[in-house]
Amino acid sequence: MEAARRGAEAGAQSQHALAFEFVAALASELSGGKIDLPSFPDVAIRVRRALGDDKTTIDQIVRIVGSEPALAARLLKMSNSAALNRSGRQVTELRTAIARMGYNMVRSAAISFAMAQIRASSGLKGLEKPLDALWRTSTYVAAFCYVLAKNHTGRNPDESFLAGLLHGVGRLYILTRTPRFPALLGDAASLDEIMRNWHANIAKAILENWELSEELVQAVADQDDISREHDGAADLADILVCANMMAAYLETPADLVLNMSGVSSFRRLGLDAANCSKILAESRDEIEALRQALGS
Secondary structure, eight states, rough: OOOHHHHHHHHHHHHHHHHHHHHHHHHHHHEEEEEEOOTTHHHHHHHHHTTOOOOHHHHHHHHHTTTSSSHHHHHHHHHHHHTTTTTHHHHHHHHHHOOOOOOOHHHHHHHHHHHHHHHHHGGTTHHHHHHHHHHHHHHHHHHHHHHHHHHHHOHHHHHHHHHHHHHTHHHHHHHHHHHGSGGGGOOOOHHHHHHHHHHHHHHHHHHTTTTTTTTHHHHHHHTTTOOOOOOOSSSSHHHHHHHHHHHHHHTHHHHHHHHHTTTTHHHHOOOOOHHHHHHHHHHHHHHHHHHHTTTT
């Protein structure tokens, strides 16, 4: 019995040391500004940079997107999806599709394409399940952000959609680093703890590096702060907090009612137990259409 106890303690210490080493490596990368995502396609980087420049023209965006047929096809499909094509008129030209979607949705299409490339990367073998689960969650959160912004705030739903899609980028970054520490993949508790403690700060660092809007960056950084208070109307962080919780309790609305109590973001959006349940029921088709637009 004593030998078994000592063995268990030694194992726990070893796992703790491994987790500490992993976190130290993350901290070193972040402090050194090295925050690239493995297998993130070059075309997605060029789209992001171009869209961050106020001088970029739509023709330049068309040329960048058109240089990668798979991204161009995804963008056209997204533009013609039931969620984004209210007129029902199909488009076949990139320029028209980009004009219809707007730059935030083009960003979302590029990120969707990049995520598909990352998930298919041979360097991330063994991570298919957690990567797929993260993408599934991200599409639900993005869709809820869109619906909430459009129907319950005066916020831009496309920007909210983008914030939801990017809310898990810190978790994605952590997952892409785990192949260097394969023992962590067998230690779900340690990996979950690292995710909880680090993902928001990592996401903030990545999105700052990508030069996205200050409000979007801060919203992603504050996504877990359910006690957050501020004056005035609902902001992007409020939308993301609510969307996160609604996605988490999509299949168990009774649990959402229990957990939303006291979360002021719901109050600022004018949401209560009754209309939250109604949104979950009535928005199901729109949520699925938005997810399908992302290629889910």
